[in-house]
Amino acid sequence: MKRTALALALLIAFPLAMLAIDHLFYVSFASRVLIYAIAATSLNLVLGYGGMISFGHAAFVGAGAYVASIAIAEGVTSAWIGWPAAILASALLAWVIGAISLRTRGVYFIMITLAFAQMMFYLVNSMKAYGGDEGLTLPQRATLGFGLNLGNEVVFYYVVLSILAALLYALHRLVHSRFGRVMVAIRENEARVEAIGFPVYRYQLACFVIAGAAGGLAGALLASHGKYVNPNVLHWVQSGTLMIMVILGGLGHLWGGVIGAVALLVLEHAIADYPIPWLAQVAPNYQQHANLGVGLVLLGIVLFAPQGIAGLLSRKRHA
Amino acid sequence: MLELKGVSKRFGGVVATDNVSLQVAEGEVHALIGPNGAGKTTLIAQISGSLPTDSGEISFLGNPITKAKQYERVRAGLARSYQITSIFRRFSVLDNLALAVQARSGSSFSFWRPVAAEAALFEEARSIAGEVGLAEKVHSLAATLAHGEQRALELGLALATRPKLVLLDEPMAGMGPEESARIIELVGRVRAKLTVLLVEHDMDAVFRLADRISVLVNGRIIASGKPEAIRADAEVRRAYLGDEVAA
Numbered sequence: 042m043k044r045t046a047l048a049l050a051l052l053i054a055f056p057l058a059m060l061a062i063d064h065l066f067y068v069s070f071a072s073r074v075l076i077y078a079i080a081a082t083s084l085n086l087v088l089g090y091g092g093m094i095s096f097g098h099a100a101f102v103g104a105g106a107y108v109a110s111i112a113i114a115e116g117v118t119s120a121w122i123g124w125p126a127a128i129l130a131s132a133l134l135a136w137v138i139g140a141i142s143l144r145t146r147g148v149y150f151i152m153i154t155l156a157f158a159q160m161m162f163y164l165v166n167s168m169k170a171y172g173g174d175e176g177l178t179l180p181q182r183a184t185l186g187f188g189l190n191l192g193n194e195v196v197f198y199y200v201v202l203s204i205l206a207a208l209l210y211a212l213h214r215l216v217h218s219r220f221g222r223v224m225v226a227i228r229e230n231e232a233r234v235e236a237i238g239f240p241v242y243r244y245q246l247a248c249f250v251i252a253g254a255a256g257g258l259a260g261a262l263l264a265s266h267g268k269y270v271n272p273n274v275l276h277w278v279q280s281g282t283l284m285i286m287v288i289l290g291g292l293g294h295l296w297g298g299v300i301g302a303v304a305l306l307v308l309e310h311a312i313a314d315y316p317i318p319w320l321a322q323v324a325p326n327y328q329q330h331a332n333l334g335v336g337l338v339l340l341g342i343v344l345f346a347p348q349g350i351a352g353l354l355s356r357k358r359h360a
Numbered sequence: 361m362l363e364l365k366g367v368s369k370r371f372g373g374v375v376a377t378d379n380v381s382l383q384v385a386e387g388e389v390h391a392l393i394g395p396n397g398a399g400k401t402t403l404i405a406q407i408s409g410s411l412p413t414d415s416g417e418i419s420f421l422g423n424p425i426t427k428a429k430q431y432e433r434v435r436a437g438l439a440r441s442y443q444i445t446s447i448f449r450r451f452s453v454l455d456n457l458a459l460a461v462q463a464r465s466g467s468s469f470s471f472w473r474p475v476a477a478e479a480a481l482f483e484e485a486r487s488i489a490g491e492v493g494l495a496e497k498v499h500s501l502a503a504t505l506a507h508g509e510q511r512a513l514e515l516g517l518a519l520a521t522r523p524k525l526v527l528l529d530e531p532m533a534g535m536g537p538e539e540s541a542r543i544i545e546l547v548g549r550v551r552a553k554l555t556v557l558l559v560e561h562d563m564d565a566v567f568r569l570a571d572r573i574s575v576l577v578n579g580r581i582i583a584s585g586k587p588e589a590i591r592a593d594a595e596v597r598r599a600y601l602g603d604e605v606a607a
Contacts, residue, residue, distance in 0.1 A: 218472055221475075222459060223462075223468050229448045236442075237463045238431045238439075239468065
């Protein structure tokens with residue numbers, strides 16, 4: 042509880058501190074990090090709590106991003122229409138992909154979710170009306186009303202933070218609900234859950250759809266944030282990045298997605314922006330290969346802290 | 361209560377169960393015995409619904425269930441336990457049993473209300489823990505229990521679904537004589553309330569508990585009847601019982 046309050050206090054104070062030292066750029070960067078935190082948290086529901094190794098989560102983030110962007114491009118700028126539409130579209134997509142993929146297990150499940158996401162990638166690549174492979178530039182961010190201007194970086198940050206906080210609270214409730222217990226039990230021992238009388242498939246599908254819907258919302262926020270969307274948001278590398286965030290942060294930890302997103306994006310940023318002199322002497326181009334550093338950190342986590350950074354911090358699994 | 365007609369299952373070229381017909385009457389303890397590899401566990405999987413049946417028919421309480429999903433069979437009152445312990449190792453004993461109670465009491469598509477607030481679930485889970493002799497261990501993690509206690513929890517999970525018929529696949533597997541005696545006593549107690557199909561290698565237990573015995577050899581039922589008749593059956597002795605019982 043104390044830690045949650047502390048984390049929230051830091052997140053709330055962050056833009057004020059940046060304003061004070063006149064580093065507004067970092068507020069925008071932090072918004073991006075928090076949007077990835079939402080996406081990674083939604084994947085954590087499937088991957089960490091549900092034990093379903095979905096390698097296609099970018100499909101839902103991407104579908105949400107495209108639906109929200111197309112709405113704005115067509116002149117429907119209200120977030121109250123664009124974001125629910127993004128959530129709905131991603132939920133529907135997750136329902137279709139899940140209904141088929143969840144009939145398979147193991148490597149087949151990984152491959153089939155990947156295949157679906159790649160199909161979506163090529164689909165938007167061919168949508169010439171909405172930019173095709175060049176992507177879609179938006180004239181503005183979504184509008185929220187109530188005197189809240191999302192074009193303002195600080196306002197946008199607080200809106201994203203509110204959504205993330207609401208999502209974390211909802212996830213906390215879900216994990217401790219009847220549904221959440223069944224999901225965690227399926228992860229632990231699927232055959233036994235079926236043998237005590239639960240239709241495992243339906244529970245997994247519901248979990249998959251909820252996660253997809255939340256991923257769609259992250260996509261909508263991402264599109265508004267950059268005022269731009271392109272097919273790479275659906276690329277399999279994006280799915281992999283989200284997976285890395287969850288594993289880095291902590292599978293099945295409430296804060297796993299958040300910690301992973303912060304750690305990965307800050308690490309990438311730090312490697313690219315702050316040269317280490319001795320390393321630059323040995324390997325002059327190392328900063329263009331930030332993933333090498335990320336890879337090493339990930340390797341360390343997987344080997345020495347299989348429960349991720351959250352596991353190191355708390356030593357207690359949330360479910 | 362449970363009826364199998366010509367039930368078969370093959371894995372590639374291997375015939376695991378071959379035209380098995382079997383009747384389990386309400387209230388009886390029906391033992392299924394046979395040498396290793398006879399197809400006993402396959403048959404249990406077919407009856408419980410975790411393994412689809414190639415041919416033949418299974419009916420339970422007069423209704424055909426050959427095509428029914430496993431969870432549908434459990435809801436109809438047909439539960440199983442496993443030969444290889446299958447529990448939720450990272451859950452406490454109480455959480456294990458509460459989950460099984462949850463499966464049959466109300467919808468679990470409930471996303472907001474904490475399970476912990478549902479006192480009735482845990483009260484019933486506690487009473488089942490008592491039934492299987494785990495009353496003192498309700499807060500222990502399942503993974504930390506002794507082997508015999510895990511086997512008791514395994515049985516508890518099956519009983520927590522409140523079955524009318526329970527399929528027990530070698531409930532005494534890997535147990536010492538003292539623990540076995542406790543399970544024998546437990547099965548003796550639950551038989552008053554429900555029907556049992558018992559797969560077991562411990563012949564002492566089988567002859568003490570069973571009202572009727574069926575013998576499965578190479579996927580086929582070679583004999584079915586009262587314990588005395590099975591004990592005396594020449595074919596059974598040759599195929600399975602051997603000198604162990606004759607002596």
